[in-house]
Amino acid sequence: MAANSSNSKQANTRRKATQTFLLCAAMLALLGTSDPATRFSEIGHRMMCICGCNQILLECNHVGCPASDGMRNELTAALNRGDSDGLVEQSFVQKYGPTVLAAPTTKGFDRAAYIMPVAALIFGFGLIVLVIRSWKNRPAPALADGLISVRGAELEQFRDQARKETDL
Amino acid sequence: MAEIGSFALLLALALSVYSFLAGLIALVFQANASQAQSPQLALKPAGQATSRSATSNPTLSASYDSSLAAMLRQGSERIGETARRAGIATFGAVLLASIILVICAFHDDFSIAYIFHHSNRDLPGPYKFAVLWSGQEGSLLFWSLLLAAYGFVLRLRYKTDPRLFAYASVILAGVQIFFLLLLNFAAHPFAIMQGTIPADGNGLNPLLQYPEMVIHPPMLYLGYVGFTVPFAFALGALIMKYPGEKWIQITRRWTMVTWAFLTCGVFLGAHWAYSVLGWGGYWGWDPVENASLMPWLAGTAFLHSVMMQEKRGMLKMWNMWLVFATFWLAILGTFLTRSGIISSVHAFAQSSIGDWFAWFLAITLITFLIFFFKNKSHLRSEHKLESLVSRESSFLFNNLLFVLLTFTVLWGTWFPKISELVQGNKVTVGAPFYNRVAVPVALLLLILTAVGPLLAWRKTSIESLKRNFMWPTIGAIAVAIFLMVTPQGWGSAFGLKPWRDISYFYSLMAIALSVLVTLTVASEFYRGGRVIAKHTGQGMFASMVQLTHRNTRRYGGYIVHFGVVVVIIGFAGAAFNQDKEQEMGYGDKMTLGPYTLICRSYTDDDGPNYASEWALLDVYKGGKQIGTMTPVRRFYKASQQTSTMPDIRSTLNEDLYLVFEGINPDNGHPILKAHLNALVMWIWMGVWIMLGGTILALVPNAPVPARVPAPARLERAHPAPVATGD
Numbered sequence: 104m105a106a107n108s109s110n111s112k113q114a115n116t117r118r119k120a121t122q123t124f125l126l127c128a129a130m131l132a133l134l135g136t137s138d139p140a141t142r143f144s145e146i147g148h149r150m151m152c153i154c155g156c157n158q159i160l161l162e163c164n165h166v167g168c169p170a171s172d173g174m175r176n177e178l179t180a181a182l183n184r185g186d187s188d189g190l191v192e193q194s195f196v197q198k199y200g201p202t203v204l205a206a207p208t209t210k211g212f213d214r215a216a217y218i219m220p221v222a223a224l225i226f227g228f229g230l231i232v233l234v235i236r237s238w239k240n241r242p243a244p245a246l247a248d249g250l251i252s253v254r255g256a257e258l259e260q261f262r263d264q265a266r267k268e269t270d271l
Numbered sequence: 272m273a274e275i276g277s278f279a280l281l282l283a284l285a286l287s288v289y290s291f292l293a294g295l296i297a298l299v300f301q302a303n304a305s306q307a308q309s310p311q312l313a314l315k316p317a318g319q320a321t322s323r324s325a326t327s328n329p330t331l332s333a334s335y336d337s338s339l340a341a342m343l344r345q346g347s348e349r350i351g352e353t354a355r356r357a358g359i360a361t362f363g364a365v366l367l368a369s370i371i372l373v374i375c376a377f378h379d380d381f382s383i384a385y386i387f388h389h390s391n392r393d394l395p396g397p398y399k400f401a402v403l404w405s406g407q408e409g410s411l412l413f414w415s416l417l418l419a420a421y422g423f424v425l426r427l428r429y430k431t432d433p434r435l436f437a438y439a440s441v442i443l444a445g446v447q448i449f450f451l452l453l454l455n456f457a458a459h460p461f462a463i464m465q466g467t468i469p470a471d472g473n474g475l476n477p478l479l480q481y482p483e484m485v486i487h488p489p490m491l492y493l494g495y496v497g498f499t500v501p502f503a504f505a506l507g508a509l510i511m512k513y514p515g516e517k518w519i520q521i522t523r524r525w526t527m528v529t530w531a532f533l534t535c536g537v538f539l540g541a542h543w544a545y546s547v548l549g550w551g552g553y554w555g556w557d558p559v560e561n562a563s564l565m566p567w568l569a570g571t572a573f574l575h576s577v578m579m580q581e582k583r584g585m586l587k588m589w590n591m592w593l594v595f596a597t598f599w600l601a602i603l604g605t606f607l608t609r610s611g612i613i614s615s616v617h618a619f620a621q622s623s624i625g626d627w628f629a630w631f632l633a634i635t636l637i638t639f640l641i642f643f644f645k646n647k648s649h650l651r652s653e654h655k656l657e658s659l660v661s662r663e664s665s666f667l668f669n670n671l672l673f674v675l676l677t678f679t680v681l682w683g684t685w686f687p688k689i690s691e692l693v694q695g696n697k698v699t700v701g702a703p704f705y706n707r708v709a710v711p712v713a714l715l716l717l718i719l720t721a722v723g724p725l726l727a728w729r730k731t732s733i734e735s736l737k738r739n740f741m742w743p744t745i746g747a748i749a750v751a752i753f754l755m756v757t758p759q760g761w762g763s764a765f766g767l768k769p770w771r772d773i774s775y776f777y778s779l780m781a782i783a784l785s786v787l788v789t790l791t792v793a794s795e796f797y798r799g800g801r802v803i804a805k806h807t808g809q810g811m812f813a814s815m816v817q818l819t820h821r822n823t824r825r826y827g828g829y830i831v832h833f834g835v836v837v838v839i840i841g842f843a844g845a846a847f848n849q850d851k852e853q854e855m856g857y858g859d860k861m862t863l864g865p866y867t868l869i870c871r872s873y874t875d876d877d878g879p880n881y882a883s884e885w886a887l888l889d890v891y892k893g894g895k896q897i898g899t900m901t902p903v904r905r906f907y908k909a910s911q912q913t914s915t916m917p918d919i920r921s922t923l924n925e926d927l928y929l930v931f932e933g934i935n936p937d938n939g940h941p942i943l944k945a946h947l948n949a950l951v952m953w954i955w956m957g958v959w960i961m962l963g964g965t966i967l968a969l970v971p972n973a974p975v976p977a978r979v980p981a982p983a984r985l986e987r988a989h990p991a992p993v994a995t996g997d
Contacts, residue, residue, distance in 0.1 A: 140505070157555070205704075207698045219682050223682075231668065
């Protein structure tokens with residue numbers, strides 16, 4: 104009985120800790136997102152000016168730009184209407200084309216842009232593991248006649264000695 | 272003049288072709304001579320003689336073959352020497368062509384189309400010199416000149432290892448032929464204008480009329496072109512199955528020099544973008560910028576992994592691939608810049624020569640693949656990995672991350688084109704993509720930069736790692752906490768709340784890891800210095816200087832790491848940037864961060880090369896005037912283009928960056944944009960430190976004082992040799 108009660112208490116504590124953690128994480132994630140100026144800056148930095156200057160919308164710096172002023176006004180209007188981030192981006196894409204977004208989306212083929220580096224990392228990591236395995240399994244290089252390879256505890260002893268004598 | 276220039280280019284092509292063919296013939300004959308000599312005299316078993324006379328009289332046959340081999344060798348040596356001299360003369364011919372083009376620019380010879388398109392009479396002298404690399408034909412000529420100059424040095428130093436240098440010389444001549452073919456038949460810098468000679472030229476692109484543009488392209492090109500030399504050595508060593516690792520030592524030094532030039536070129540480009548383009552940033556992830564970053568990343572990976580080959584005879588195949596990839600990516604960069612296949616804001620010269628580059632890239636790849644698969648058995652590792660916690664495995668992961676970064680940049684650069692091919696529409700791959708993908712990888716690399724130097728070759732005990740790592744880790748965590756709890760008013764990097772924004776989190780991580788790297792580097796200097804101080808009785812500083820001088824490569828490398836850390840801190844400052852745009856009439860005020868700007872005046876000016884509009888602003892901080900700033904906008908008459916000249920006031924904490932954006936047509940008031948860019952100066956300081964470390968690493972080591980071995984200790988045990996180096 105005592106063991107069951109203790110287990111139940113532990114499970115309860117774990118559940119509460121998990122809930123607290125999730126709540127904190129959600130609060131942290133939501134911090135600052137409701138501020139219109141922050142949203143304007145965030146969304147504006149996820150878009151490009153389409154005048155050909157190849158700059159982020161909010162960084163386009165030339166006076167008389169035929170595009171950026173209008174685009175900024177549209178963004179402000181959309182945020183004032185209370186449009187969600189996704190809706191704002193979608194309406195810009197519909198009007199100006201997909202190049203208006205400063206980075207590929209996470210939908211359709213665009214996902215490949217993000218998947219490939221991760222796949223390359225996993226592939227590279229796997230390759231390293233294979234290389235390390237093959238190296239570890241390789242027989243020790245042959246020694247000249249009469250010499251016996253030093254291994255195991257004896258090798259460790261020599262290593263310790265060398266470390267002590269050459270320790271910087 | 273144009274005729275002499277054209278003739279010089281043709282002569283250079285002829286000399287290069289001769290150098291390539293004669294060098295090749297000499298190498299083939301040399302190989303045959305050694306084959307003819309060695310088996311007959313030493314190895315050939317009885318009964319396998321090839322000639323009739325050999326069957327009847329083996330002694331006579333051996334003597335005949337020996338003299339034939341000697342004749343072949345002598346003949347091939349003579350031919351090889353003429354090839355070497357032709358290679359040297361190529362430099363003279365290309366130099367002559369380059370000098371003539373520059374003279375034509377200074378003489379305003381607009382009968383030459385290139386000069387007409389890239390210069391004008393009122394262009395200041397230094398920019399007339401820079402005309403040489405301001406357009407496509409000139410920059411190809413400049414590339415060819417630098418390649419010839421590298422070849423010139425290489426061919427003069429051939430005695431270091433005549434056979435390897437002969438192979439490298441032939442490969443360099445092959446690359447040189449490609450560029451000279453381009454210059455003679457596809458992008459001729461001395462092409463003559465048709466019809467009437469114009470009175471004045473079109474002028475130089477305004478963005479290029481900035482003092483750094485006189486240095487930035489040469490540095491970048493020295494880097495790009497320079498990677499041809501390590502590639503030539505590597506391919507030469509692969510073809511000849513070079514015995515031993517001497518070639519890798521020769522290659523490493525060339526790579527370090529080239530890497531330093533490319534580092535300088537990349538960061539000068541960043542500084543130019545910051546100082547001229549007027550958008551307040553230094554890196555826009557533009558394809559042309561990416562083109563310079565890719566060979567730099569691959570070259571950096573090679574400079575690390577090459578140590579595995581030198582110290583342990585491992586990663587030979589991998590290094591071969593890295594050298595090739597670095598060279599290939601450098602050519603690919605030129606292809607991207609010149610072909611116009613990927614749109615870029617500063618691909619200053621686009622044309623149809625992209626096809627030539629595509630073919631050249633294909634030919635070099637095929638050539639490399641043929642020799643790699645033919646001779647890869649020669650590239651087997653000599654040692655095995657003994658432990659995961661070792662310098663070897665840290666280099667493996669270091670290389671993985673560098674190559675991953677290179678791949679990410681390459682993938683991001685090409686993705687718009689790939690997307691167009693696959694789904695029929697282009698997408699933009701800008702800073703948000705790279706921030707999301709590349710920044711975490713760069714942070715992982717920073718961790719390895721901290722851990723790697725603390726690991727010993729072969730195996731490191733966990734206790735030793737804990738001992739060496741504890742204080743730097745505590746220091747890094749303490750700094751991170753300090754930055755989080757301090758008030759924001761203290762400066763840009765203070766009061767960092769990582770939960771507010773992902774960029775703050777990255778910045779905090781970058782700064783904390785930078786502190787970790789700095790402390791590990793400092794502890795390496797301290798521990799080494801302490802040992803020397805104990806043995807010599809010198810002071811700590813003198814001991815550390817001596818330590819550095821004894822192993823310049825290792826400690827120079829640490830200084831480079833420290834420079835990288837300083838640069839990273841500068842990058843981390845981007846999270847705290849602010850900006851504001853405002854129309855500024857007389858006496859109008861603008862406040863940004865701790866600064867207040869008051870417009871004192873605005874006016875315009877007219878010069879022979881350009882007309883300018885500028886504003887005069889007093890800058891106040893804490894109620895006290897600290898200076899006056901004058902952002903300018905210029906209108907270049909010859910090219911009919913405008914360009915901004917931001918005024919930047921730099922401090923360690925932040926840059927106040929003012930841009931004259933234009934004039935309100937309704938009231939004539941200037942419109943100014945002010946940026947407050949945090950920690951930017953750290954980037955430029957870090958680059959200087961990196962270059963200082965590289966130069967130090969190239970300095971030969973001081974001889975270590977001789978020691979008398981203690982016989983008693985030697986008798987007691989014969990410890991296994993422990994690698995101490997880099």
